[in-house]
Each structure stands twice: as C-alpha cells, then as structure tokens.
Amino acid sequence: MKIGIVCYPTYGGSGVIATELGKALARKGHHVHFITYQEPVRLDSYYENIFYHEVSALDYPLFQYQPYESALASKIVDVAKFESLDILHVHYAIPHASSALIARSILKENGYNLPFVTTLHGTDITLIGKDPGYKPVVEYSINHSDGITSVSEFLKEDTYRNFSITRDIEVVPNFIDFSRFKKTDKDHFKKAIAPNGEKILIHVSNFRKVKRVEDVVRMFDLVLKKLPAKLLLVGDGPERMNIEILCRKLGNCEHVRFLGKQDAVEDLLAISDVFVLPSETESFGLAALEAMACEVPVISSNAGGIPEINVQGKTGFMSNVGDYEDMAKNAVLMLGDDVRLKTFKQNAYIHAQTFSIENILPLYEKYYEKVLRSKVELAV
Secondary structure, eight states, X not given: OEEEEEXXXXXXXXXXXXXXXXXXXXXXTOEEEEEESSOOTTOOSOOTTEEEEEOOOOOOTTOSXXXXXXXXXXHHHHHHHHHTOSEEEEESHHHHXXXXXXXXXXXXXXXXXXXXXXXXXSHHHHTGGGSTTTHHHHHHHHHTSSEEEESSHHHHHHHHHHSOOOSOOEEXXXXXXXXXXXXXXXXXXXXXXXXXXXXXEEEEEOOOGGGOHHHHHHHHHHHHTTSOEEEXXXXXXXXXXXXXXXXXXXXXXXXXXXEEOOSOHHHHHTTOSEEEEOOSOOSSOHHHHHHXXXXXXXXXXXXXXXXXXXOXXXXXXXXXTTOHHHHHHHHHHHHTOHHHHHHHHHHHHHHHGGGBHHHHHHHHHHHHHHHHHHHHHXXX
C-alpha cells in the first residue's frame, strides 16, 4: 500500500507513535509518505520506502496566524495525486482530521478517492477537543472519517461520552519497539547516579499540571525516609520551577536530578527500579509502557487508560489520583525486597510484550484493508 501519514513531528506521544508506525509499515514493504511541517524527530536517519513532504504555510502580513489547516489540506491533495496514495492516516484530530476531510472532498471532485483514518490520541479529545471553539469541527470531522481508531478503551468511551459520535471506533493500542526499549547493561551509568546502591525512581513527562509532578516529589520524599533512593526527573515544562522550589522546601535536592529533555530515555529507564506516573488523566500511558519494556515496574494513579497497562499487584501498583502517601507505601513495598522487586520487573516485561509493535502493526494493516474494502463496496 501507499500510505500517507499526517502527524505532529515533535516529541509528543501522538507524533512518536505515528512515526514509529510509519517506520514499521515501511519495513513491511509499504510506501509511507509523511506530510507535516517539519521532518518528524524519530526519522533520525534514512529509511527505505519512507518519503517526507513538507507543508509550508503562507507567511503573509495580513495573517496574524499562518493558515496551516488550509496549507495541509492542499499538500495532502498534491501528495495524493502525484504519489497515488491508497489511504491517508491522520494522527491527532486537531486540525488533521478536518484538513483530511477538505482534501478528500477536493480530490473527489477530481475523480480521486482517498479514504482517511483518524486516530484519536488523547488531549485532542479529553482537553482541546472539548473546547467550544473546536468541538463542532472535531465532532464533524470524526463522524465523516472513513475509519476511526483510539489508543485505549478509556479514550473510546470518553469520546462517545463527550461528543455526538455516530460511527464505530476501533481500539488499536499504542505499541513498543523492543529493538529500542529493552533492558541493557548500564551498570557504570547506574553507579554514577547511585554510587551506594540506592534504588532509582524515575518520572518522564512534559511537566504540565495534569502530570502531577508535585506528587512524584512528595511521594519520593516519603520513600526516602524509609530507604536510600534517588529520583530522576526527565522532561521539562511549565511546572519545573515549582517542582524545584518544592524540592528545596522538602530538603531532598541532593537526591533529585532534573535531567531535562532526553532523546535516549531508554538508557535512563535501563538503570531505574520504579517508574512513577501519578497523572490526573492519561489516555494511554505510553511512558509507563516504555518503562515496562525496560523491566521497570510502575507506581501510578488509576486514571484514564492507565489500568489497561498497569496490572495491579503484578506489574506495579495503582492508587487514587493525588494519594501520594499510598504510592509511597507501594513503592517501599516493592523496593524494600529485592526478590519481590525482581518478580515485578519480570512481570512488567512480560506484560509489555503484549504491546509489541509486531503484535499491533497487523491490527493497523487489517484496519486499513477494512476501510479500503468498504470504500470499494460503497462505490459499487
């Protein structure tokens, strides 16, 4: 198949999943065409069967904001016609689904049929999509997509709950590439972080309020009172300064490392003992799944789609949102017994294999074929 992929090219989960999916499809022999405003960060080298098409919005003094949605629709039309795309897959509804809808209409008037699949990833539904300024367009675009997928059962139900959706939504979960995320020997690195054999807790996020990074620090402070430990905070964002101030207030700064944004997060996961994810909501929890693939059990909230990944008492523990005291108790339970911790690590790895890209990729291929088949049947 010749597949067009529209996504955000940055470090966000939707862009990462879209790019890794494209790479996996290309390895299977499909021709994959990325259509976005800059080359996706995960396209870090040359890949056979992958092509990149840059979207350039007009920089005109009249426009306070560049009309990216129109430029994207025009680029989709151009790529579809000259590359003979079979199907288009747009990740993150805003504004990609509406751009795809416009492009499909233009192409149809020119006798070209381009079905498109919209994948819902999270905040395009749970946060931004609910805004009255976007909701009518998001709702219309989803209902007029040729196929709709979501990354979790939670997100599927949340979409039905908050929008008048008349179409079936297929759940195709996020996935892990085990060739990248796996346990590796980084003992020399671990000794540099924890020279006296301290247990290492890690949190990875964009440091927004919804991630509740403050709970991570407060929970770690309670753990530190029970056993020697270090905390790695990976990422950056609006809450970072507040978190630094909290660490100073609690007096645990010498045990906390702010590492900023990291490309090779798998190297940090490889030396960690527990991953902490206390989010107020998560559509899926990809960061937790990446940790589990590296044999790191998870201490998390029970919000959103997290229970679809973290199995209570097996791959880690879940607590109510905001209950950092219970999270600390569960972390100490795991970290205080090396035999128990080893069992949790093994369980996390085994469960993560369920979400291997080798298992998920065929689901997308099958769904593309289903959408293409239904379009042919309708045409007849």
